[in-house]
Amino acid sequence: LDEPLQKTFCFPPVKEWDISQDIDHILETQSALAVDLGGTNLRVAIVSMRGKMVKKYTQANPRTYETRMELILKMCTEAVIDAVHLNCRILGVGVSTGGRVNPQEGVILHSTKLIQEWSSIDIRTPISDALHLPVWVDNDGNCAALAEKKFGHGKGVENFVTIITGTGIGGGIIQHNELIHGSTFCAAELGHIMVSLDGPECMCGSRGCIEAYASGMALQKEAKRLHDEELLEVEGMVDLKKAESVSAIHLINAARLGNRKAEAVLRTAGMALGVGIVNILHMVNPSLVILSGVLAAHYQAPVQQVIGQRALTSAQNIQVLTSDLEEPALLGAASMVLDYTTRR
Numbered sequence: 001l002d003e004p005l006q007k008t009f010c011f012p013p014v015k016e017w018d019i020s021q022d023i024d025h026i027l028e029t030q031s032a033l034a035v036d037l038g039g040t041n042l043r044v045a046i047v048s049m050r051g052k053m054v055k056k057y058t059q060a061n062p063r064t065y066e067t068r069m070e071l072i073l074k075m076c077t078e079a080v081i082d083a084v085h086l087n088c089r090i091l092g093v094g095v096s097t098g099g100r101v102n103p104q105e106g107v108i109l110h111s112t113k114l115i116q117e118w119s120s121i122d123i124r125t126p127i128s129d130a131l132h133l134p135v136w137v138d139n140d141g142n143c144a145a146l147a148e149k150k151f152g153h154g155k156g157v158e159n160f161v162t163i164i165t166g167t168g169i170g171g172g173i174i175q176h177n178e179l180i181h182g183s184t185f186c187a188a189e190l191g192h193i194m195v196s197l198d199g200p201e202c203m204c205g206s207r208g209c210i211e212a213y214a215s216g217m218a219l220q221k222e223a224k225r226l227h228d229e230e231l232l233e234v235e236g237m238v239d240l241k242k243a244e245s246v247s248a249i250h251l252i253n254a255a256r257l258g259n260r261k262a263e264a265v266l267r268t269a270g271m272a273l274g275v276g277i278v279n280i281l282h283m284v285n286p287s288l289v290i291l292s293g294v295l296a297a298h299y300q301a302p303v304q305q306v307i308g309q310r311a312l313t314s315a316q317n318i319q320v321l322t323s324d325l326e327e328p329a330l331l332g333a334a335s336m337v338l339d340y341t342t343r344r
């Protein structure tokens with residue numbers, strides 16, 4: 001070709017299209033708003049498709065319906081505004097909450113005293129009306145199980161159970177790769193497995209539930225009792241002036257430093273949780289149990305020990321792991337949004 005023709009017909013080389021960069025961009029920017037309502041805290045987070053917690057907001061969970069609803073909407077609105085600046089496209093809102101939840105209707109059917117004024121509540125309508133986004137809801141323990149399945153130790157595991165310790169004890173059961181909800185959305189209320197005929201009073205109105213022995217609240221109650229009797233402090237422990245700030249963590253520290261009373265409380269708690277878990281193994285026979293929440297690492301060894309002593313031979317070989325997720329309930333709330341909005 002002569003030169004003018006060559007100029008006409010020879011295009012500059014087309015830049016190769018790198019699809020992986022586009023996918024990266026989508027995974028970074030497509031996000032969910034996650035809400036988690038617990039016995040103590042109300043959390044909201046912007047979570048990316050990869051499960052990255054882009055930004056997190058924490059407040060005390062208010063005690064009345066009106067103040068709680070108001071705060072949820074305020075925190076969500078703030079997060080939606082922040083998401084714009086953070087270059088996150090919010091696809092929807094996922095809500096994790098204590099209580100029995102009907103996920104199809106977006107309704108909290110019933111709550112124990114752990115969350116007051118939180119029964120027969122349509123949580124979907126006010127949030128979707130205010131934010132103009134689709135809303136998914138499920139129980140917090142169930143959400144924790146979804147998070148383990150998508151991002152945690154439960155990836156690719158067909159049958160597993162998760163127990164999350166916060167103020168109370170939540171549970172989630174994955175059976176044949178699906179969450180089980182039961183006939184009235186009360187399946188996997190694992191905190192209310194009873195391990196004694198009497199035992200300590202539980203926030204649910206019954207007695208002897210594993211939540212009444214081993215939850216953050218149960219241990220805090222015992223820590224306060226020991227503190228009031230001046231039996232908690234041991235040498236090497238930081239000064240505990242105010243009884244209000246005494247928590248489960250102080251009980252664990254005291255036990256580590258050799259406080260026999262604190263050790264006894266924790267032994268009973270670990271035993272109760274372990275026996276509760278043995279009951280779960282005999283009921284649904286999972287291959288894995290994942291413990292999460294602040295107390296998870298502390299409970300792993302005692303639970304393993306009780307399984308060794310009390311489970312049937314066929315249920316002995318299951319694994320007990322501590323979760324490596326930062327906030328399983330929030331991540332699971334986000335996963336409902338990310339999975340449904342991207343499903344084809």
Ligand code: ADP
Nearest residue numbers: 038039040041166167168216217247248249294
């Ligand atoms: P919830 O979901 O029930 O609102 P969280 O999962 O935030 O609560 O856990 C709060 C519970 O865990 C409280 O009962 C508190 O005693 C205990 N807890 C959490 N973090 C700490 C900590 N750093 N030190 C002591 N206790 C803690």
Ligand code: BMX
Nearest residue numbers: 038039098099111112166167168170
């Ligand atoms: C209670 C119960 C469960 C919940 C669990 C963990 C209510 C309000 N809560 O057993 O539904 O999963 O607490 O909740 O009925 P958290 O407060 O410890 O996160």
Ligand code: MG
Nearest residue numbers: 038140166329
């Ligand atoms: Mg919680």
Ligand code: CA
Nearest residue numbers: 141142171188
């Ligand atoms: Ca549950």
